[in-house]
Amino acid sequence: MLPIWKPVLSDDITRKSFRNLMMIVWASWFFRADEQFKSATSSAMTRSNGQFNSIGLPIPVKIIGGVLDAMNEARVNAIQNVFSSISVTTSAFIRGTYGCCFECRSIMVGALQLEQHASGFLSLQPKSPYHKIPYIGVVNKMQAFKSPTWSDNKALPSKPKQKDSSPHECGHSSFASIFSHLNSSIQGLEVVKFVVPVTTTLKRKQTDK
Known part of the structure; x- marks a missing residue:
């Protein structure tokens, strides 16, 4: 690995700008740095808040395209699963x-509808690929x-003329518990799944000749 990239890949990824984050995705893929690749992706x-692209970096699509496609698919599936959990509930x-x-x-169905409205989920009616909708924003x-x-x-069974006014606390009366x-x-991607075998590369070069 080139020394210039070592501090970049070792920094706190969560504090990076999105463009720098995508640069780390590319660098960690290029250097096969699995831990950094998984964390960055x-x-x-x-x-x-949208689909991934090369953000203007000079990276051939045929090289990074598989990674970007996998990231787009994983992001969409994750957001779909979150919204599906509301429907299932x-x-x-x-x-x-x-x-x-x-x-x-x-009471719980009514409250769930009100919270969806307050969060903008009902009015937005979000659909794939969920443009301007980050996963972390939906979960939060x-x-x-x-x-x-x-x-x-x-x-009360023992005192029919008196009533129990204790708070209702059944297992499904808390959204925090339900969700x-x-x-x-x-979950991040594994870099090994996007490594092109050397034999495949050699065959392509021989074919080009």
């Missing part, structure tokens, strides 16, 4: 898979969804 896919409450009673399911908004609070207000499985970042 993860950070880029997590932060990007809504369906689970409607079907009765989530929620302990009618009131619980009704979902993990900040406000969960409703209410009291069960049910009659806790969401990762704060997209």
Whole structure:
């Protein structure tokens, strides 16, 4: 590895500008630096608000194209999975898979709709390739969804004339718990999957002759 690239690849990737981050993706791929490549692609896919391109760097598309395609696909799939979790959660409450009673399911579905509206998800109706929508932004908004609070207000078995006004705390009454499985970042790519075998390169050169 050229000495000039060592400090670049060893710096804190999370503090890099997006252009510099993409330069690290290229450099770490070129030098087969797997750890840096995985970290850089993860950070880029997590932060990007659109599809990837060579950002004007003098890199032949046939060389870096496979990497960019894989990053675009991974980013889109990750965002799709996040939005799908909202639909799956809504369906689970409607079907009765989530929620302990009618009131619980009704309140949670209504709250979920309100939080989607407040986050702009309903009005945007985001679609692939999710232009101007970074993965980390979507996850942060979902993990900040406000969960409703209410009291069960049910009659106590031992005292029918008195009611229990303790807060409702079933396993599906917290959005933080429901969406806790969401990762704060997209898993980075492995550089070995984008290394062109030497034998393949030699064959191409011989064919060109």
